[in-house]
Amino acid sequence: MRRQAGDPPLPAAGTSERVTARQWLVLAVVLSGFFLILLDGTIMNAAIPPIQRDLATTFSAAQWMMSGYALAFGVVLITAGRLGDRFGYKRLFLTGLAAFTVASALCAIATTGAEIVFYRAVQGVAAGVMNPAVLAMIRLVFPENERGRAFVWYGAVAGIAASVGPVLGGLIISTDLYGLGWRPIFLLNIPIGIVTLACGMRWLPEHRGRAGSLDLVGVGLLSATLVLLLYPLIQGYETGWPGELYLLLLLSVVLGLGFVWWQRYRLREGTGPVVDIRLFGNRSFAAGVGVAVFQFVAFAGMQFALSAYLQLGLGQSALATGLALAPFAVGTFVGSTLSNVAVRRLGRAALHWGSGLMAAGTAATALTIQLVGGSVDGLWLSPSTFVTGVGAMLLGAPIINIILTDVRSEEAGSAGGIVGTAQRVGHALGVALVGTVLFGLVSARSGAGLVEEYTTAIQLATLCCTGAALVSHVLIYRLPRR
Numbered sequence: 001m002r003r004q005a006g007d008p009p010l011p012a013a014g015t016s017e018r019v020t021a022r023q024w025l026v027l028a029v030v031l032s033g034f035f036l037i038l039l040d041g042t043i044m045n046a047a048i049p050p051i052q053r054d055l056a057t058t059f060s061a062a063q064w065m066m067s068g069y070a071l072a073f074g075v076v077l078i079t080a081g082r083l084g085d086r087f088g089y090k091r092l093f094l095t096g097l098a099a100f101t102v103a104s105a106l107c108a109i110a111t112t113g114a115e116i117v118f119y120r121a122v123q124g125v126a127a128g129v130m131n132p133a134v135l136a137m138i139r140l141v142f143p144e145n146e147r148g149r150a151f152v153w154y155g156a157v158a159g160i161a162a163s164v165g166p167v168l169g170g171l172i173i174s175t176d177l178y179g180l181g182w183r184p185i186f187l188l189n190i191p192i193g194i195v196t197l198a199c200g201m202r203w204l205p206e207h208r209g210r211a212g213s214l215d216l217v218g219v220g221l222l223s224a225t226l227v228l229l230l231y232p233l234i235q236g237y238e239t240g241w242p243g244e245l246y247l248l249l250l251l252s253v254v255l256g257l258g259f260v261w262w263q264r265y266r267l268r269e270g271t272g273p274v275v276d277i278r279l280f281g282n283r284s285f286a287a288g289v290g291v292a293v294f295q296f297v298a299f300a301g302m303q304f305a306l307s308a309y310l311q312l313g314l315g316q317s318a319l320a321t322g323l324a325l326a327p328f329a330v331g332t333f334v335g336s337t338l339s340n341v342a343v344r345r346l347g348r349a350a351l352h353w354g355s356g357l358m359a360a361g362t363a364a365t366a367l368t369i370q371l372v373g374g375s376v377d378g379l380w381l382s383p384s385t386f387v388t389g390v391g392a393m394l395l396g397a398p399i400i401n402i403i404l405t406d407v408r409s410e411e412a413g414s415a416g417g418i419v420g421t422a423q424r425v426g427h428a429l430g431v432a433l434v435g436t437v438l439f440g441l442v443s444a445r446s447g448a449g450l451v452e453e454y455t456t457a458i459q460l461a462t463l464c465c466t467g468a469a470l471v472s473h474v475l476i477y478r479l480p481r482r
Helices: 017-042 044-055 059-087 089-108 113-141 144-175 189-203 216-239 243-269 277-281 283-313 318-324 326-346 348-375 378-405 409-445 451-478
Strands: none
Touching: 017 044, 017 059, 017 089, 017 113, 017 144, 017 189, 044 059, 044 113, 044 144, 044 318, 059 089, 059 113, 059 216, 059 409, 089 113, 089 189, 089 409, 113 144, 113 378, 113 409, 144 283, 144 318, 144 326, 144 378, 216 243, 216 409, 243 277, 277 283, 277 409, 283 318, 283 348, 283 378, 283 409, 283 451, 318 326, 318 378, 326 348, 326 378, 348 378, 348 451, 378 409, 409 451
16 A cells, blocks of 8 residues: 555554544545535536526527536546556545545536526536545455445445435525525535545545556547447436437447447457456446446436425425435435445345345335325325435445455455446436336327326326336345345
8 A cells, every 4th residue: 555654544444443533534524525416416406507507508508507517527537547546545535535526616516507507507517526435445455354334324324325316405405595596506515625625635546557558549539439428328317219319329338339349459468458358257346336227227227206296296395395305315325324234134035125125115116106196295195205215225225345355355446446437327217217207108198297197197297217126136146146
């Protein structure tokens, strides 16, 4: 492990109380950055309407305040992981965090919608740079017998940040702090970013993975593949899936195959690829990535479906919607805290419990809406959303540990980038699938947005999430029993 002068030592785990405290400090730093990444992906839901009113932005610009962040985030993850392997994960994390904090400040003082779209894209790139270093640090700092405990907190932070965003955003908008309207949503990131940056410079250890030159051709092919894949998924349901989006998806497959061929060629020549595709020959890694994709299809699809139904179909505010989904956030925390013990005692069966609870919770949500109809509220939905949240993190927290367990230390950054990309692709697929079903059925009937139209559509959209959870349930059988 490479350390800078003045850095405190990071000895092996379990030798003393000081060692444990040091490891948890590292975890606290990287999870603070991770919290910002996910929070900014959801808190904007509450800010879009007031930004549109305040800056007189177009609907298309408002969409790209969300979509630009998601697209930029997803595209750079694997490349950023490789950069971390080469230049160091501490440097990568701190660079991304600093850029994210500056971009947040620029969003807060923006005077036009176009400025926010641009700075949000910068935020997305910065988030994508940070994210692989988070997983790499956890993989390298915690030994295998203690890593499960670290991923408990990783899963808890992931679930809570994604779920609390709409609530926090709604509170900020409704209180209108100092008459600043939506701007404190971005200002919130600045003190968190500065404190995390200072702590990271002090406590994060230096560590690098695989050296070698950067494969610029591979970076280009990979980036183009991900843009052509994610752009249609992000925009498809909003634009009605015109023919050119299907063409882009086809081109993404072609370029993806070209990328795989190029990576194989680089390996044969003994030069460093962006992705060592031999990772996918590892059964735990390959199957685990598949599980992560479909877990995020169900997780993100469920959140998006209920948020859209409650706000657009039932006319509830962003704050009321966030509060209605609070049991989901509570469930994710409970599932995360139980996951490590469950995996230790039950092995692979614990993951099946997670996917099974996700499937049962999403199906129960559809049944609840069918029985209650348009008068459904957060209280009616709380049992099923709580169960869904428990299942999501009972599966989601340990699956990342399983994916990274057999990865060589020098590939930790690249592997972390692949995991992050799998999650982003799953997220985009979930939103695209649910959005297409939900808005397609409403527009096909009358386009009037009546409660009855949305109530019927949400049931089918939620059952799509059930199907994704069942696919992950099947893929878990490909994992080792341990």
